[in-house]
Amino acid sequence: MSEAVPSGNLTRGERVPAIERASGRPWAEWLRLFEAANASTIGHSEIAKVARAALPDSLENPDWWAQGIAIAYEQHAGLRVPGQSTSGTFRVGASRTLPLDRDAAIAAWDAAHGELTEHRGHAAGPARTSRTEKRSFWRFSLDGAGKVEVSATPKGEDRVILAVSQEGLPDGDRIEEWRAHWKALLAEL
Template identity: 70%
Template sequence: MSDAAQSETNKTRAESIPGIERATGRSWAEWVEIFESQGARTLPHPKIAIVARAAVPETLANPDWWAQGIAIAYEQHAGLRVPGQSSTGTFRVSASRTLSADRDAIIDAWAALAETRTEHLGHAPGEPRRSRTDKRTFWRLDLDGAGRVEVAASPKTDDKVIVAVSQDGLPDGNRIEEWRAHWKALLAEL
């Protein structure tokens, strides 16, 4: 891990840095210099992501995805956001699990499990909503005072499906790990 990733003033999630360095062939210090030379501390997230995308090697698979991740790591490094915080200032958490089942059956099982609860960590759920696209099956609801929850089931292989829970709009990051544990516990019941 680079010295920059270990710095006490660096708020970037330490596990992000080695992957960025390996994938791009640049040290974290080089990435910081790229952003600083472009005045990224004063830019909104979309412009920081453009700076990152311009510096991502063209040979890297999924360069847009990497650019987003590198931009977020820089924003955390520069104190523009903390881990778990979105570019809008709210917080998010996610958890996932891979299962052997049909994606629609997984969402049915999730609904049967989650819709019997009158609260999630003290927050009342709104009316659940379902939808389906060619690629994913969704289950969504709002939680009073705790943002929005989306569960998406998408095929990973012919016989495996990834079910991912994401919660957006948390007012602060104080309960992120508590929420992650909650969603992981429900996923484990599937």
């Protein structure tokens, strides 16, 4: 990471109960496990491996949970603050469920917001679209404010989760302002 962050428990409060429920392990026990592994010195990937090894095999999507537990520990230990990536930059996201299929959701985003040349004073680069077996995407860069990905993921047969994620913010000072911006654009659809 590029800068030291303040130490102390900065874990987003809503994460801990979910981690405890999913893992069947109290947060204090997770902390003891990480301390025994000297996790504050081993880096994110290794912390996630420690978490993954301690999760029950019956847990659905254990790799995803291991990543979330590692992030929660890093926040708790002051290794990163909420919204900060392992690279030291910050990210923010917002989402909305819509009664559309994934391609129609991307088309709706493009029709409503595709002609915007800037977001919050940052010039928008040209958009690129792509599609995988599971998702459809609409991506662009923002001058001085990272990259934006709009993704549409089916949720059942007649709904989609349209998510906007922005990565590469230089600091976390304006995360909530960016979140409000993306939520407002999603609300227009």
